[in-house]
Amino acid sequence: MSGKISTDLIRGNTVTIILNVLRQGDSYGYEIYKRIIDLSDQQYELKEATLYTAFRRLEKDGLITSYWGDETQGGRRKYYRITENGIEKYEENRKEWEVAKDILNQLITGGDPDGRE
Amino acid sequence: MSGKISTDLIRGNTVTIILNVLRQGDSYGYEIYKRIIDLSDQQYELKEATLYTAFRRLEKDGLITSYWGDETQGGRRKYYRITENGIEKYEENRKEWEVAKDILNQLITGGDPDGRE
């Protein structure tokens, strides 16, 4: 599993992916990490380092906020919540993806000399 | 036009896009540059610097070869031709894109709380 698809094909979608998970409710790093592997049918693993660096950026940009969970006993968990701006950003990115997908299809399969298009 | 879609959404597909153009016949830098803008309906411009750096890489990797055109008068043109390995690479990348597209759709729109999926 994981690493099945080139990371460069995902690049630029990381933020949208994280925001999409958070749209479904507050969550913390490790859970989001697992959720993404799950959503991708074990075909893509967003590495932890990437995930946590993205959190920093998202928080700095005001697209998410964070708070520590109140686990009295044991493992601390830092929860993330999507903001209004985050939701807007998600909607934008989603639309952008729909457009990019079509363009990419055209660029990758367009003008096919084998007539498969 | 151009720059409409984020470059990070295209990243990783540059090579596939170039190989796809060359599958349709030998071509030279500037023509390929124009062709990509054209194929994308003026929505995406692969910058010249990106294109030419990609040529270097592709040639080093044996996916394309190059030769100077015999324009006796004026503007020199360096033509590129796709190799057997290049064609194989294209087929691979194309398949990888098909897979990545589905996974990305799932990751970006999956588990939608608005029930749009």
Added chain:
DNA sequence: CCACATTACTTCATCTGTCAAAGTAATATG
């Protein structure tokens, strides 16, 4: 005839996102 747009190619420094690696620390399990 000349200024400017366009064709055509090149190089280099910089930026950004991704990730390997290494680490800390607690809990669960056999």
Added chain:
DNA sequence: CATATTACTTTGACAGATGAAGTAATGTGG
């Protein structure tokens, strides 16, 4: 009690994309 798993963090390195600057020839409108 050793090992796996959960959970979070930081840092350095790398690769691909691009801005910017440059060279040079040809075409074109005035």
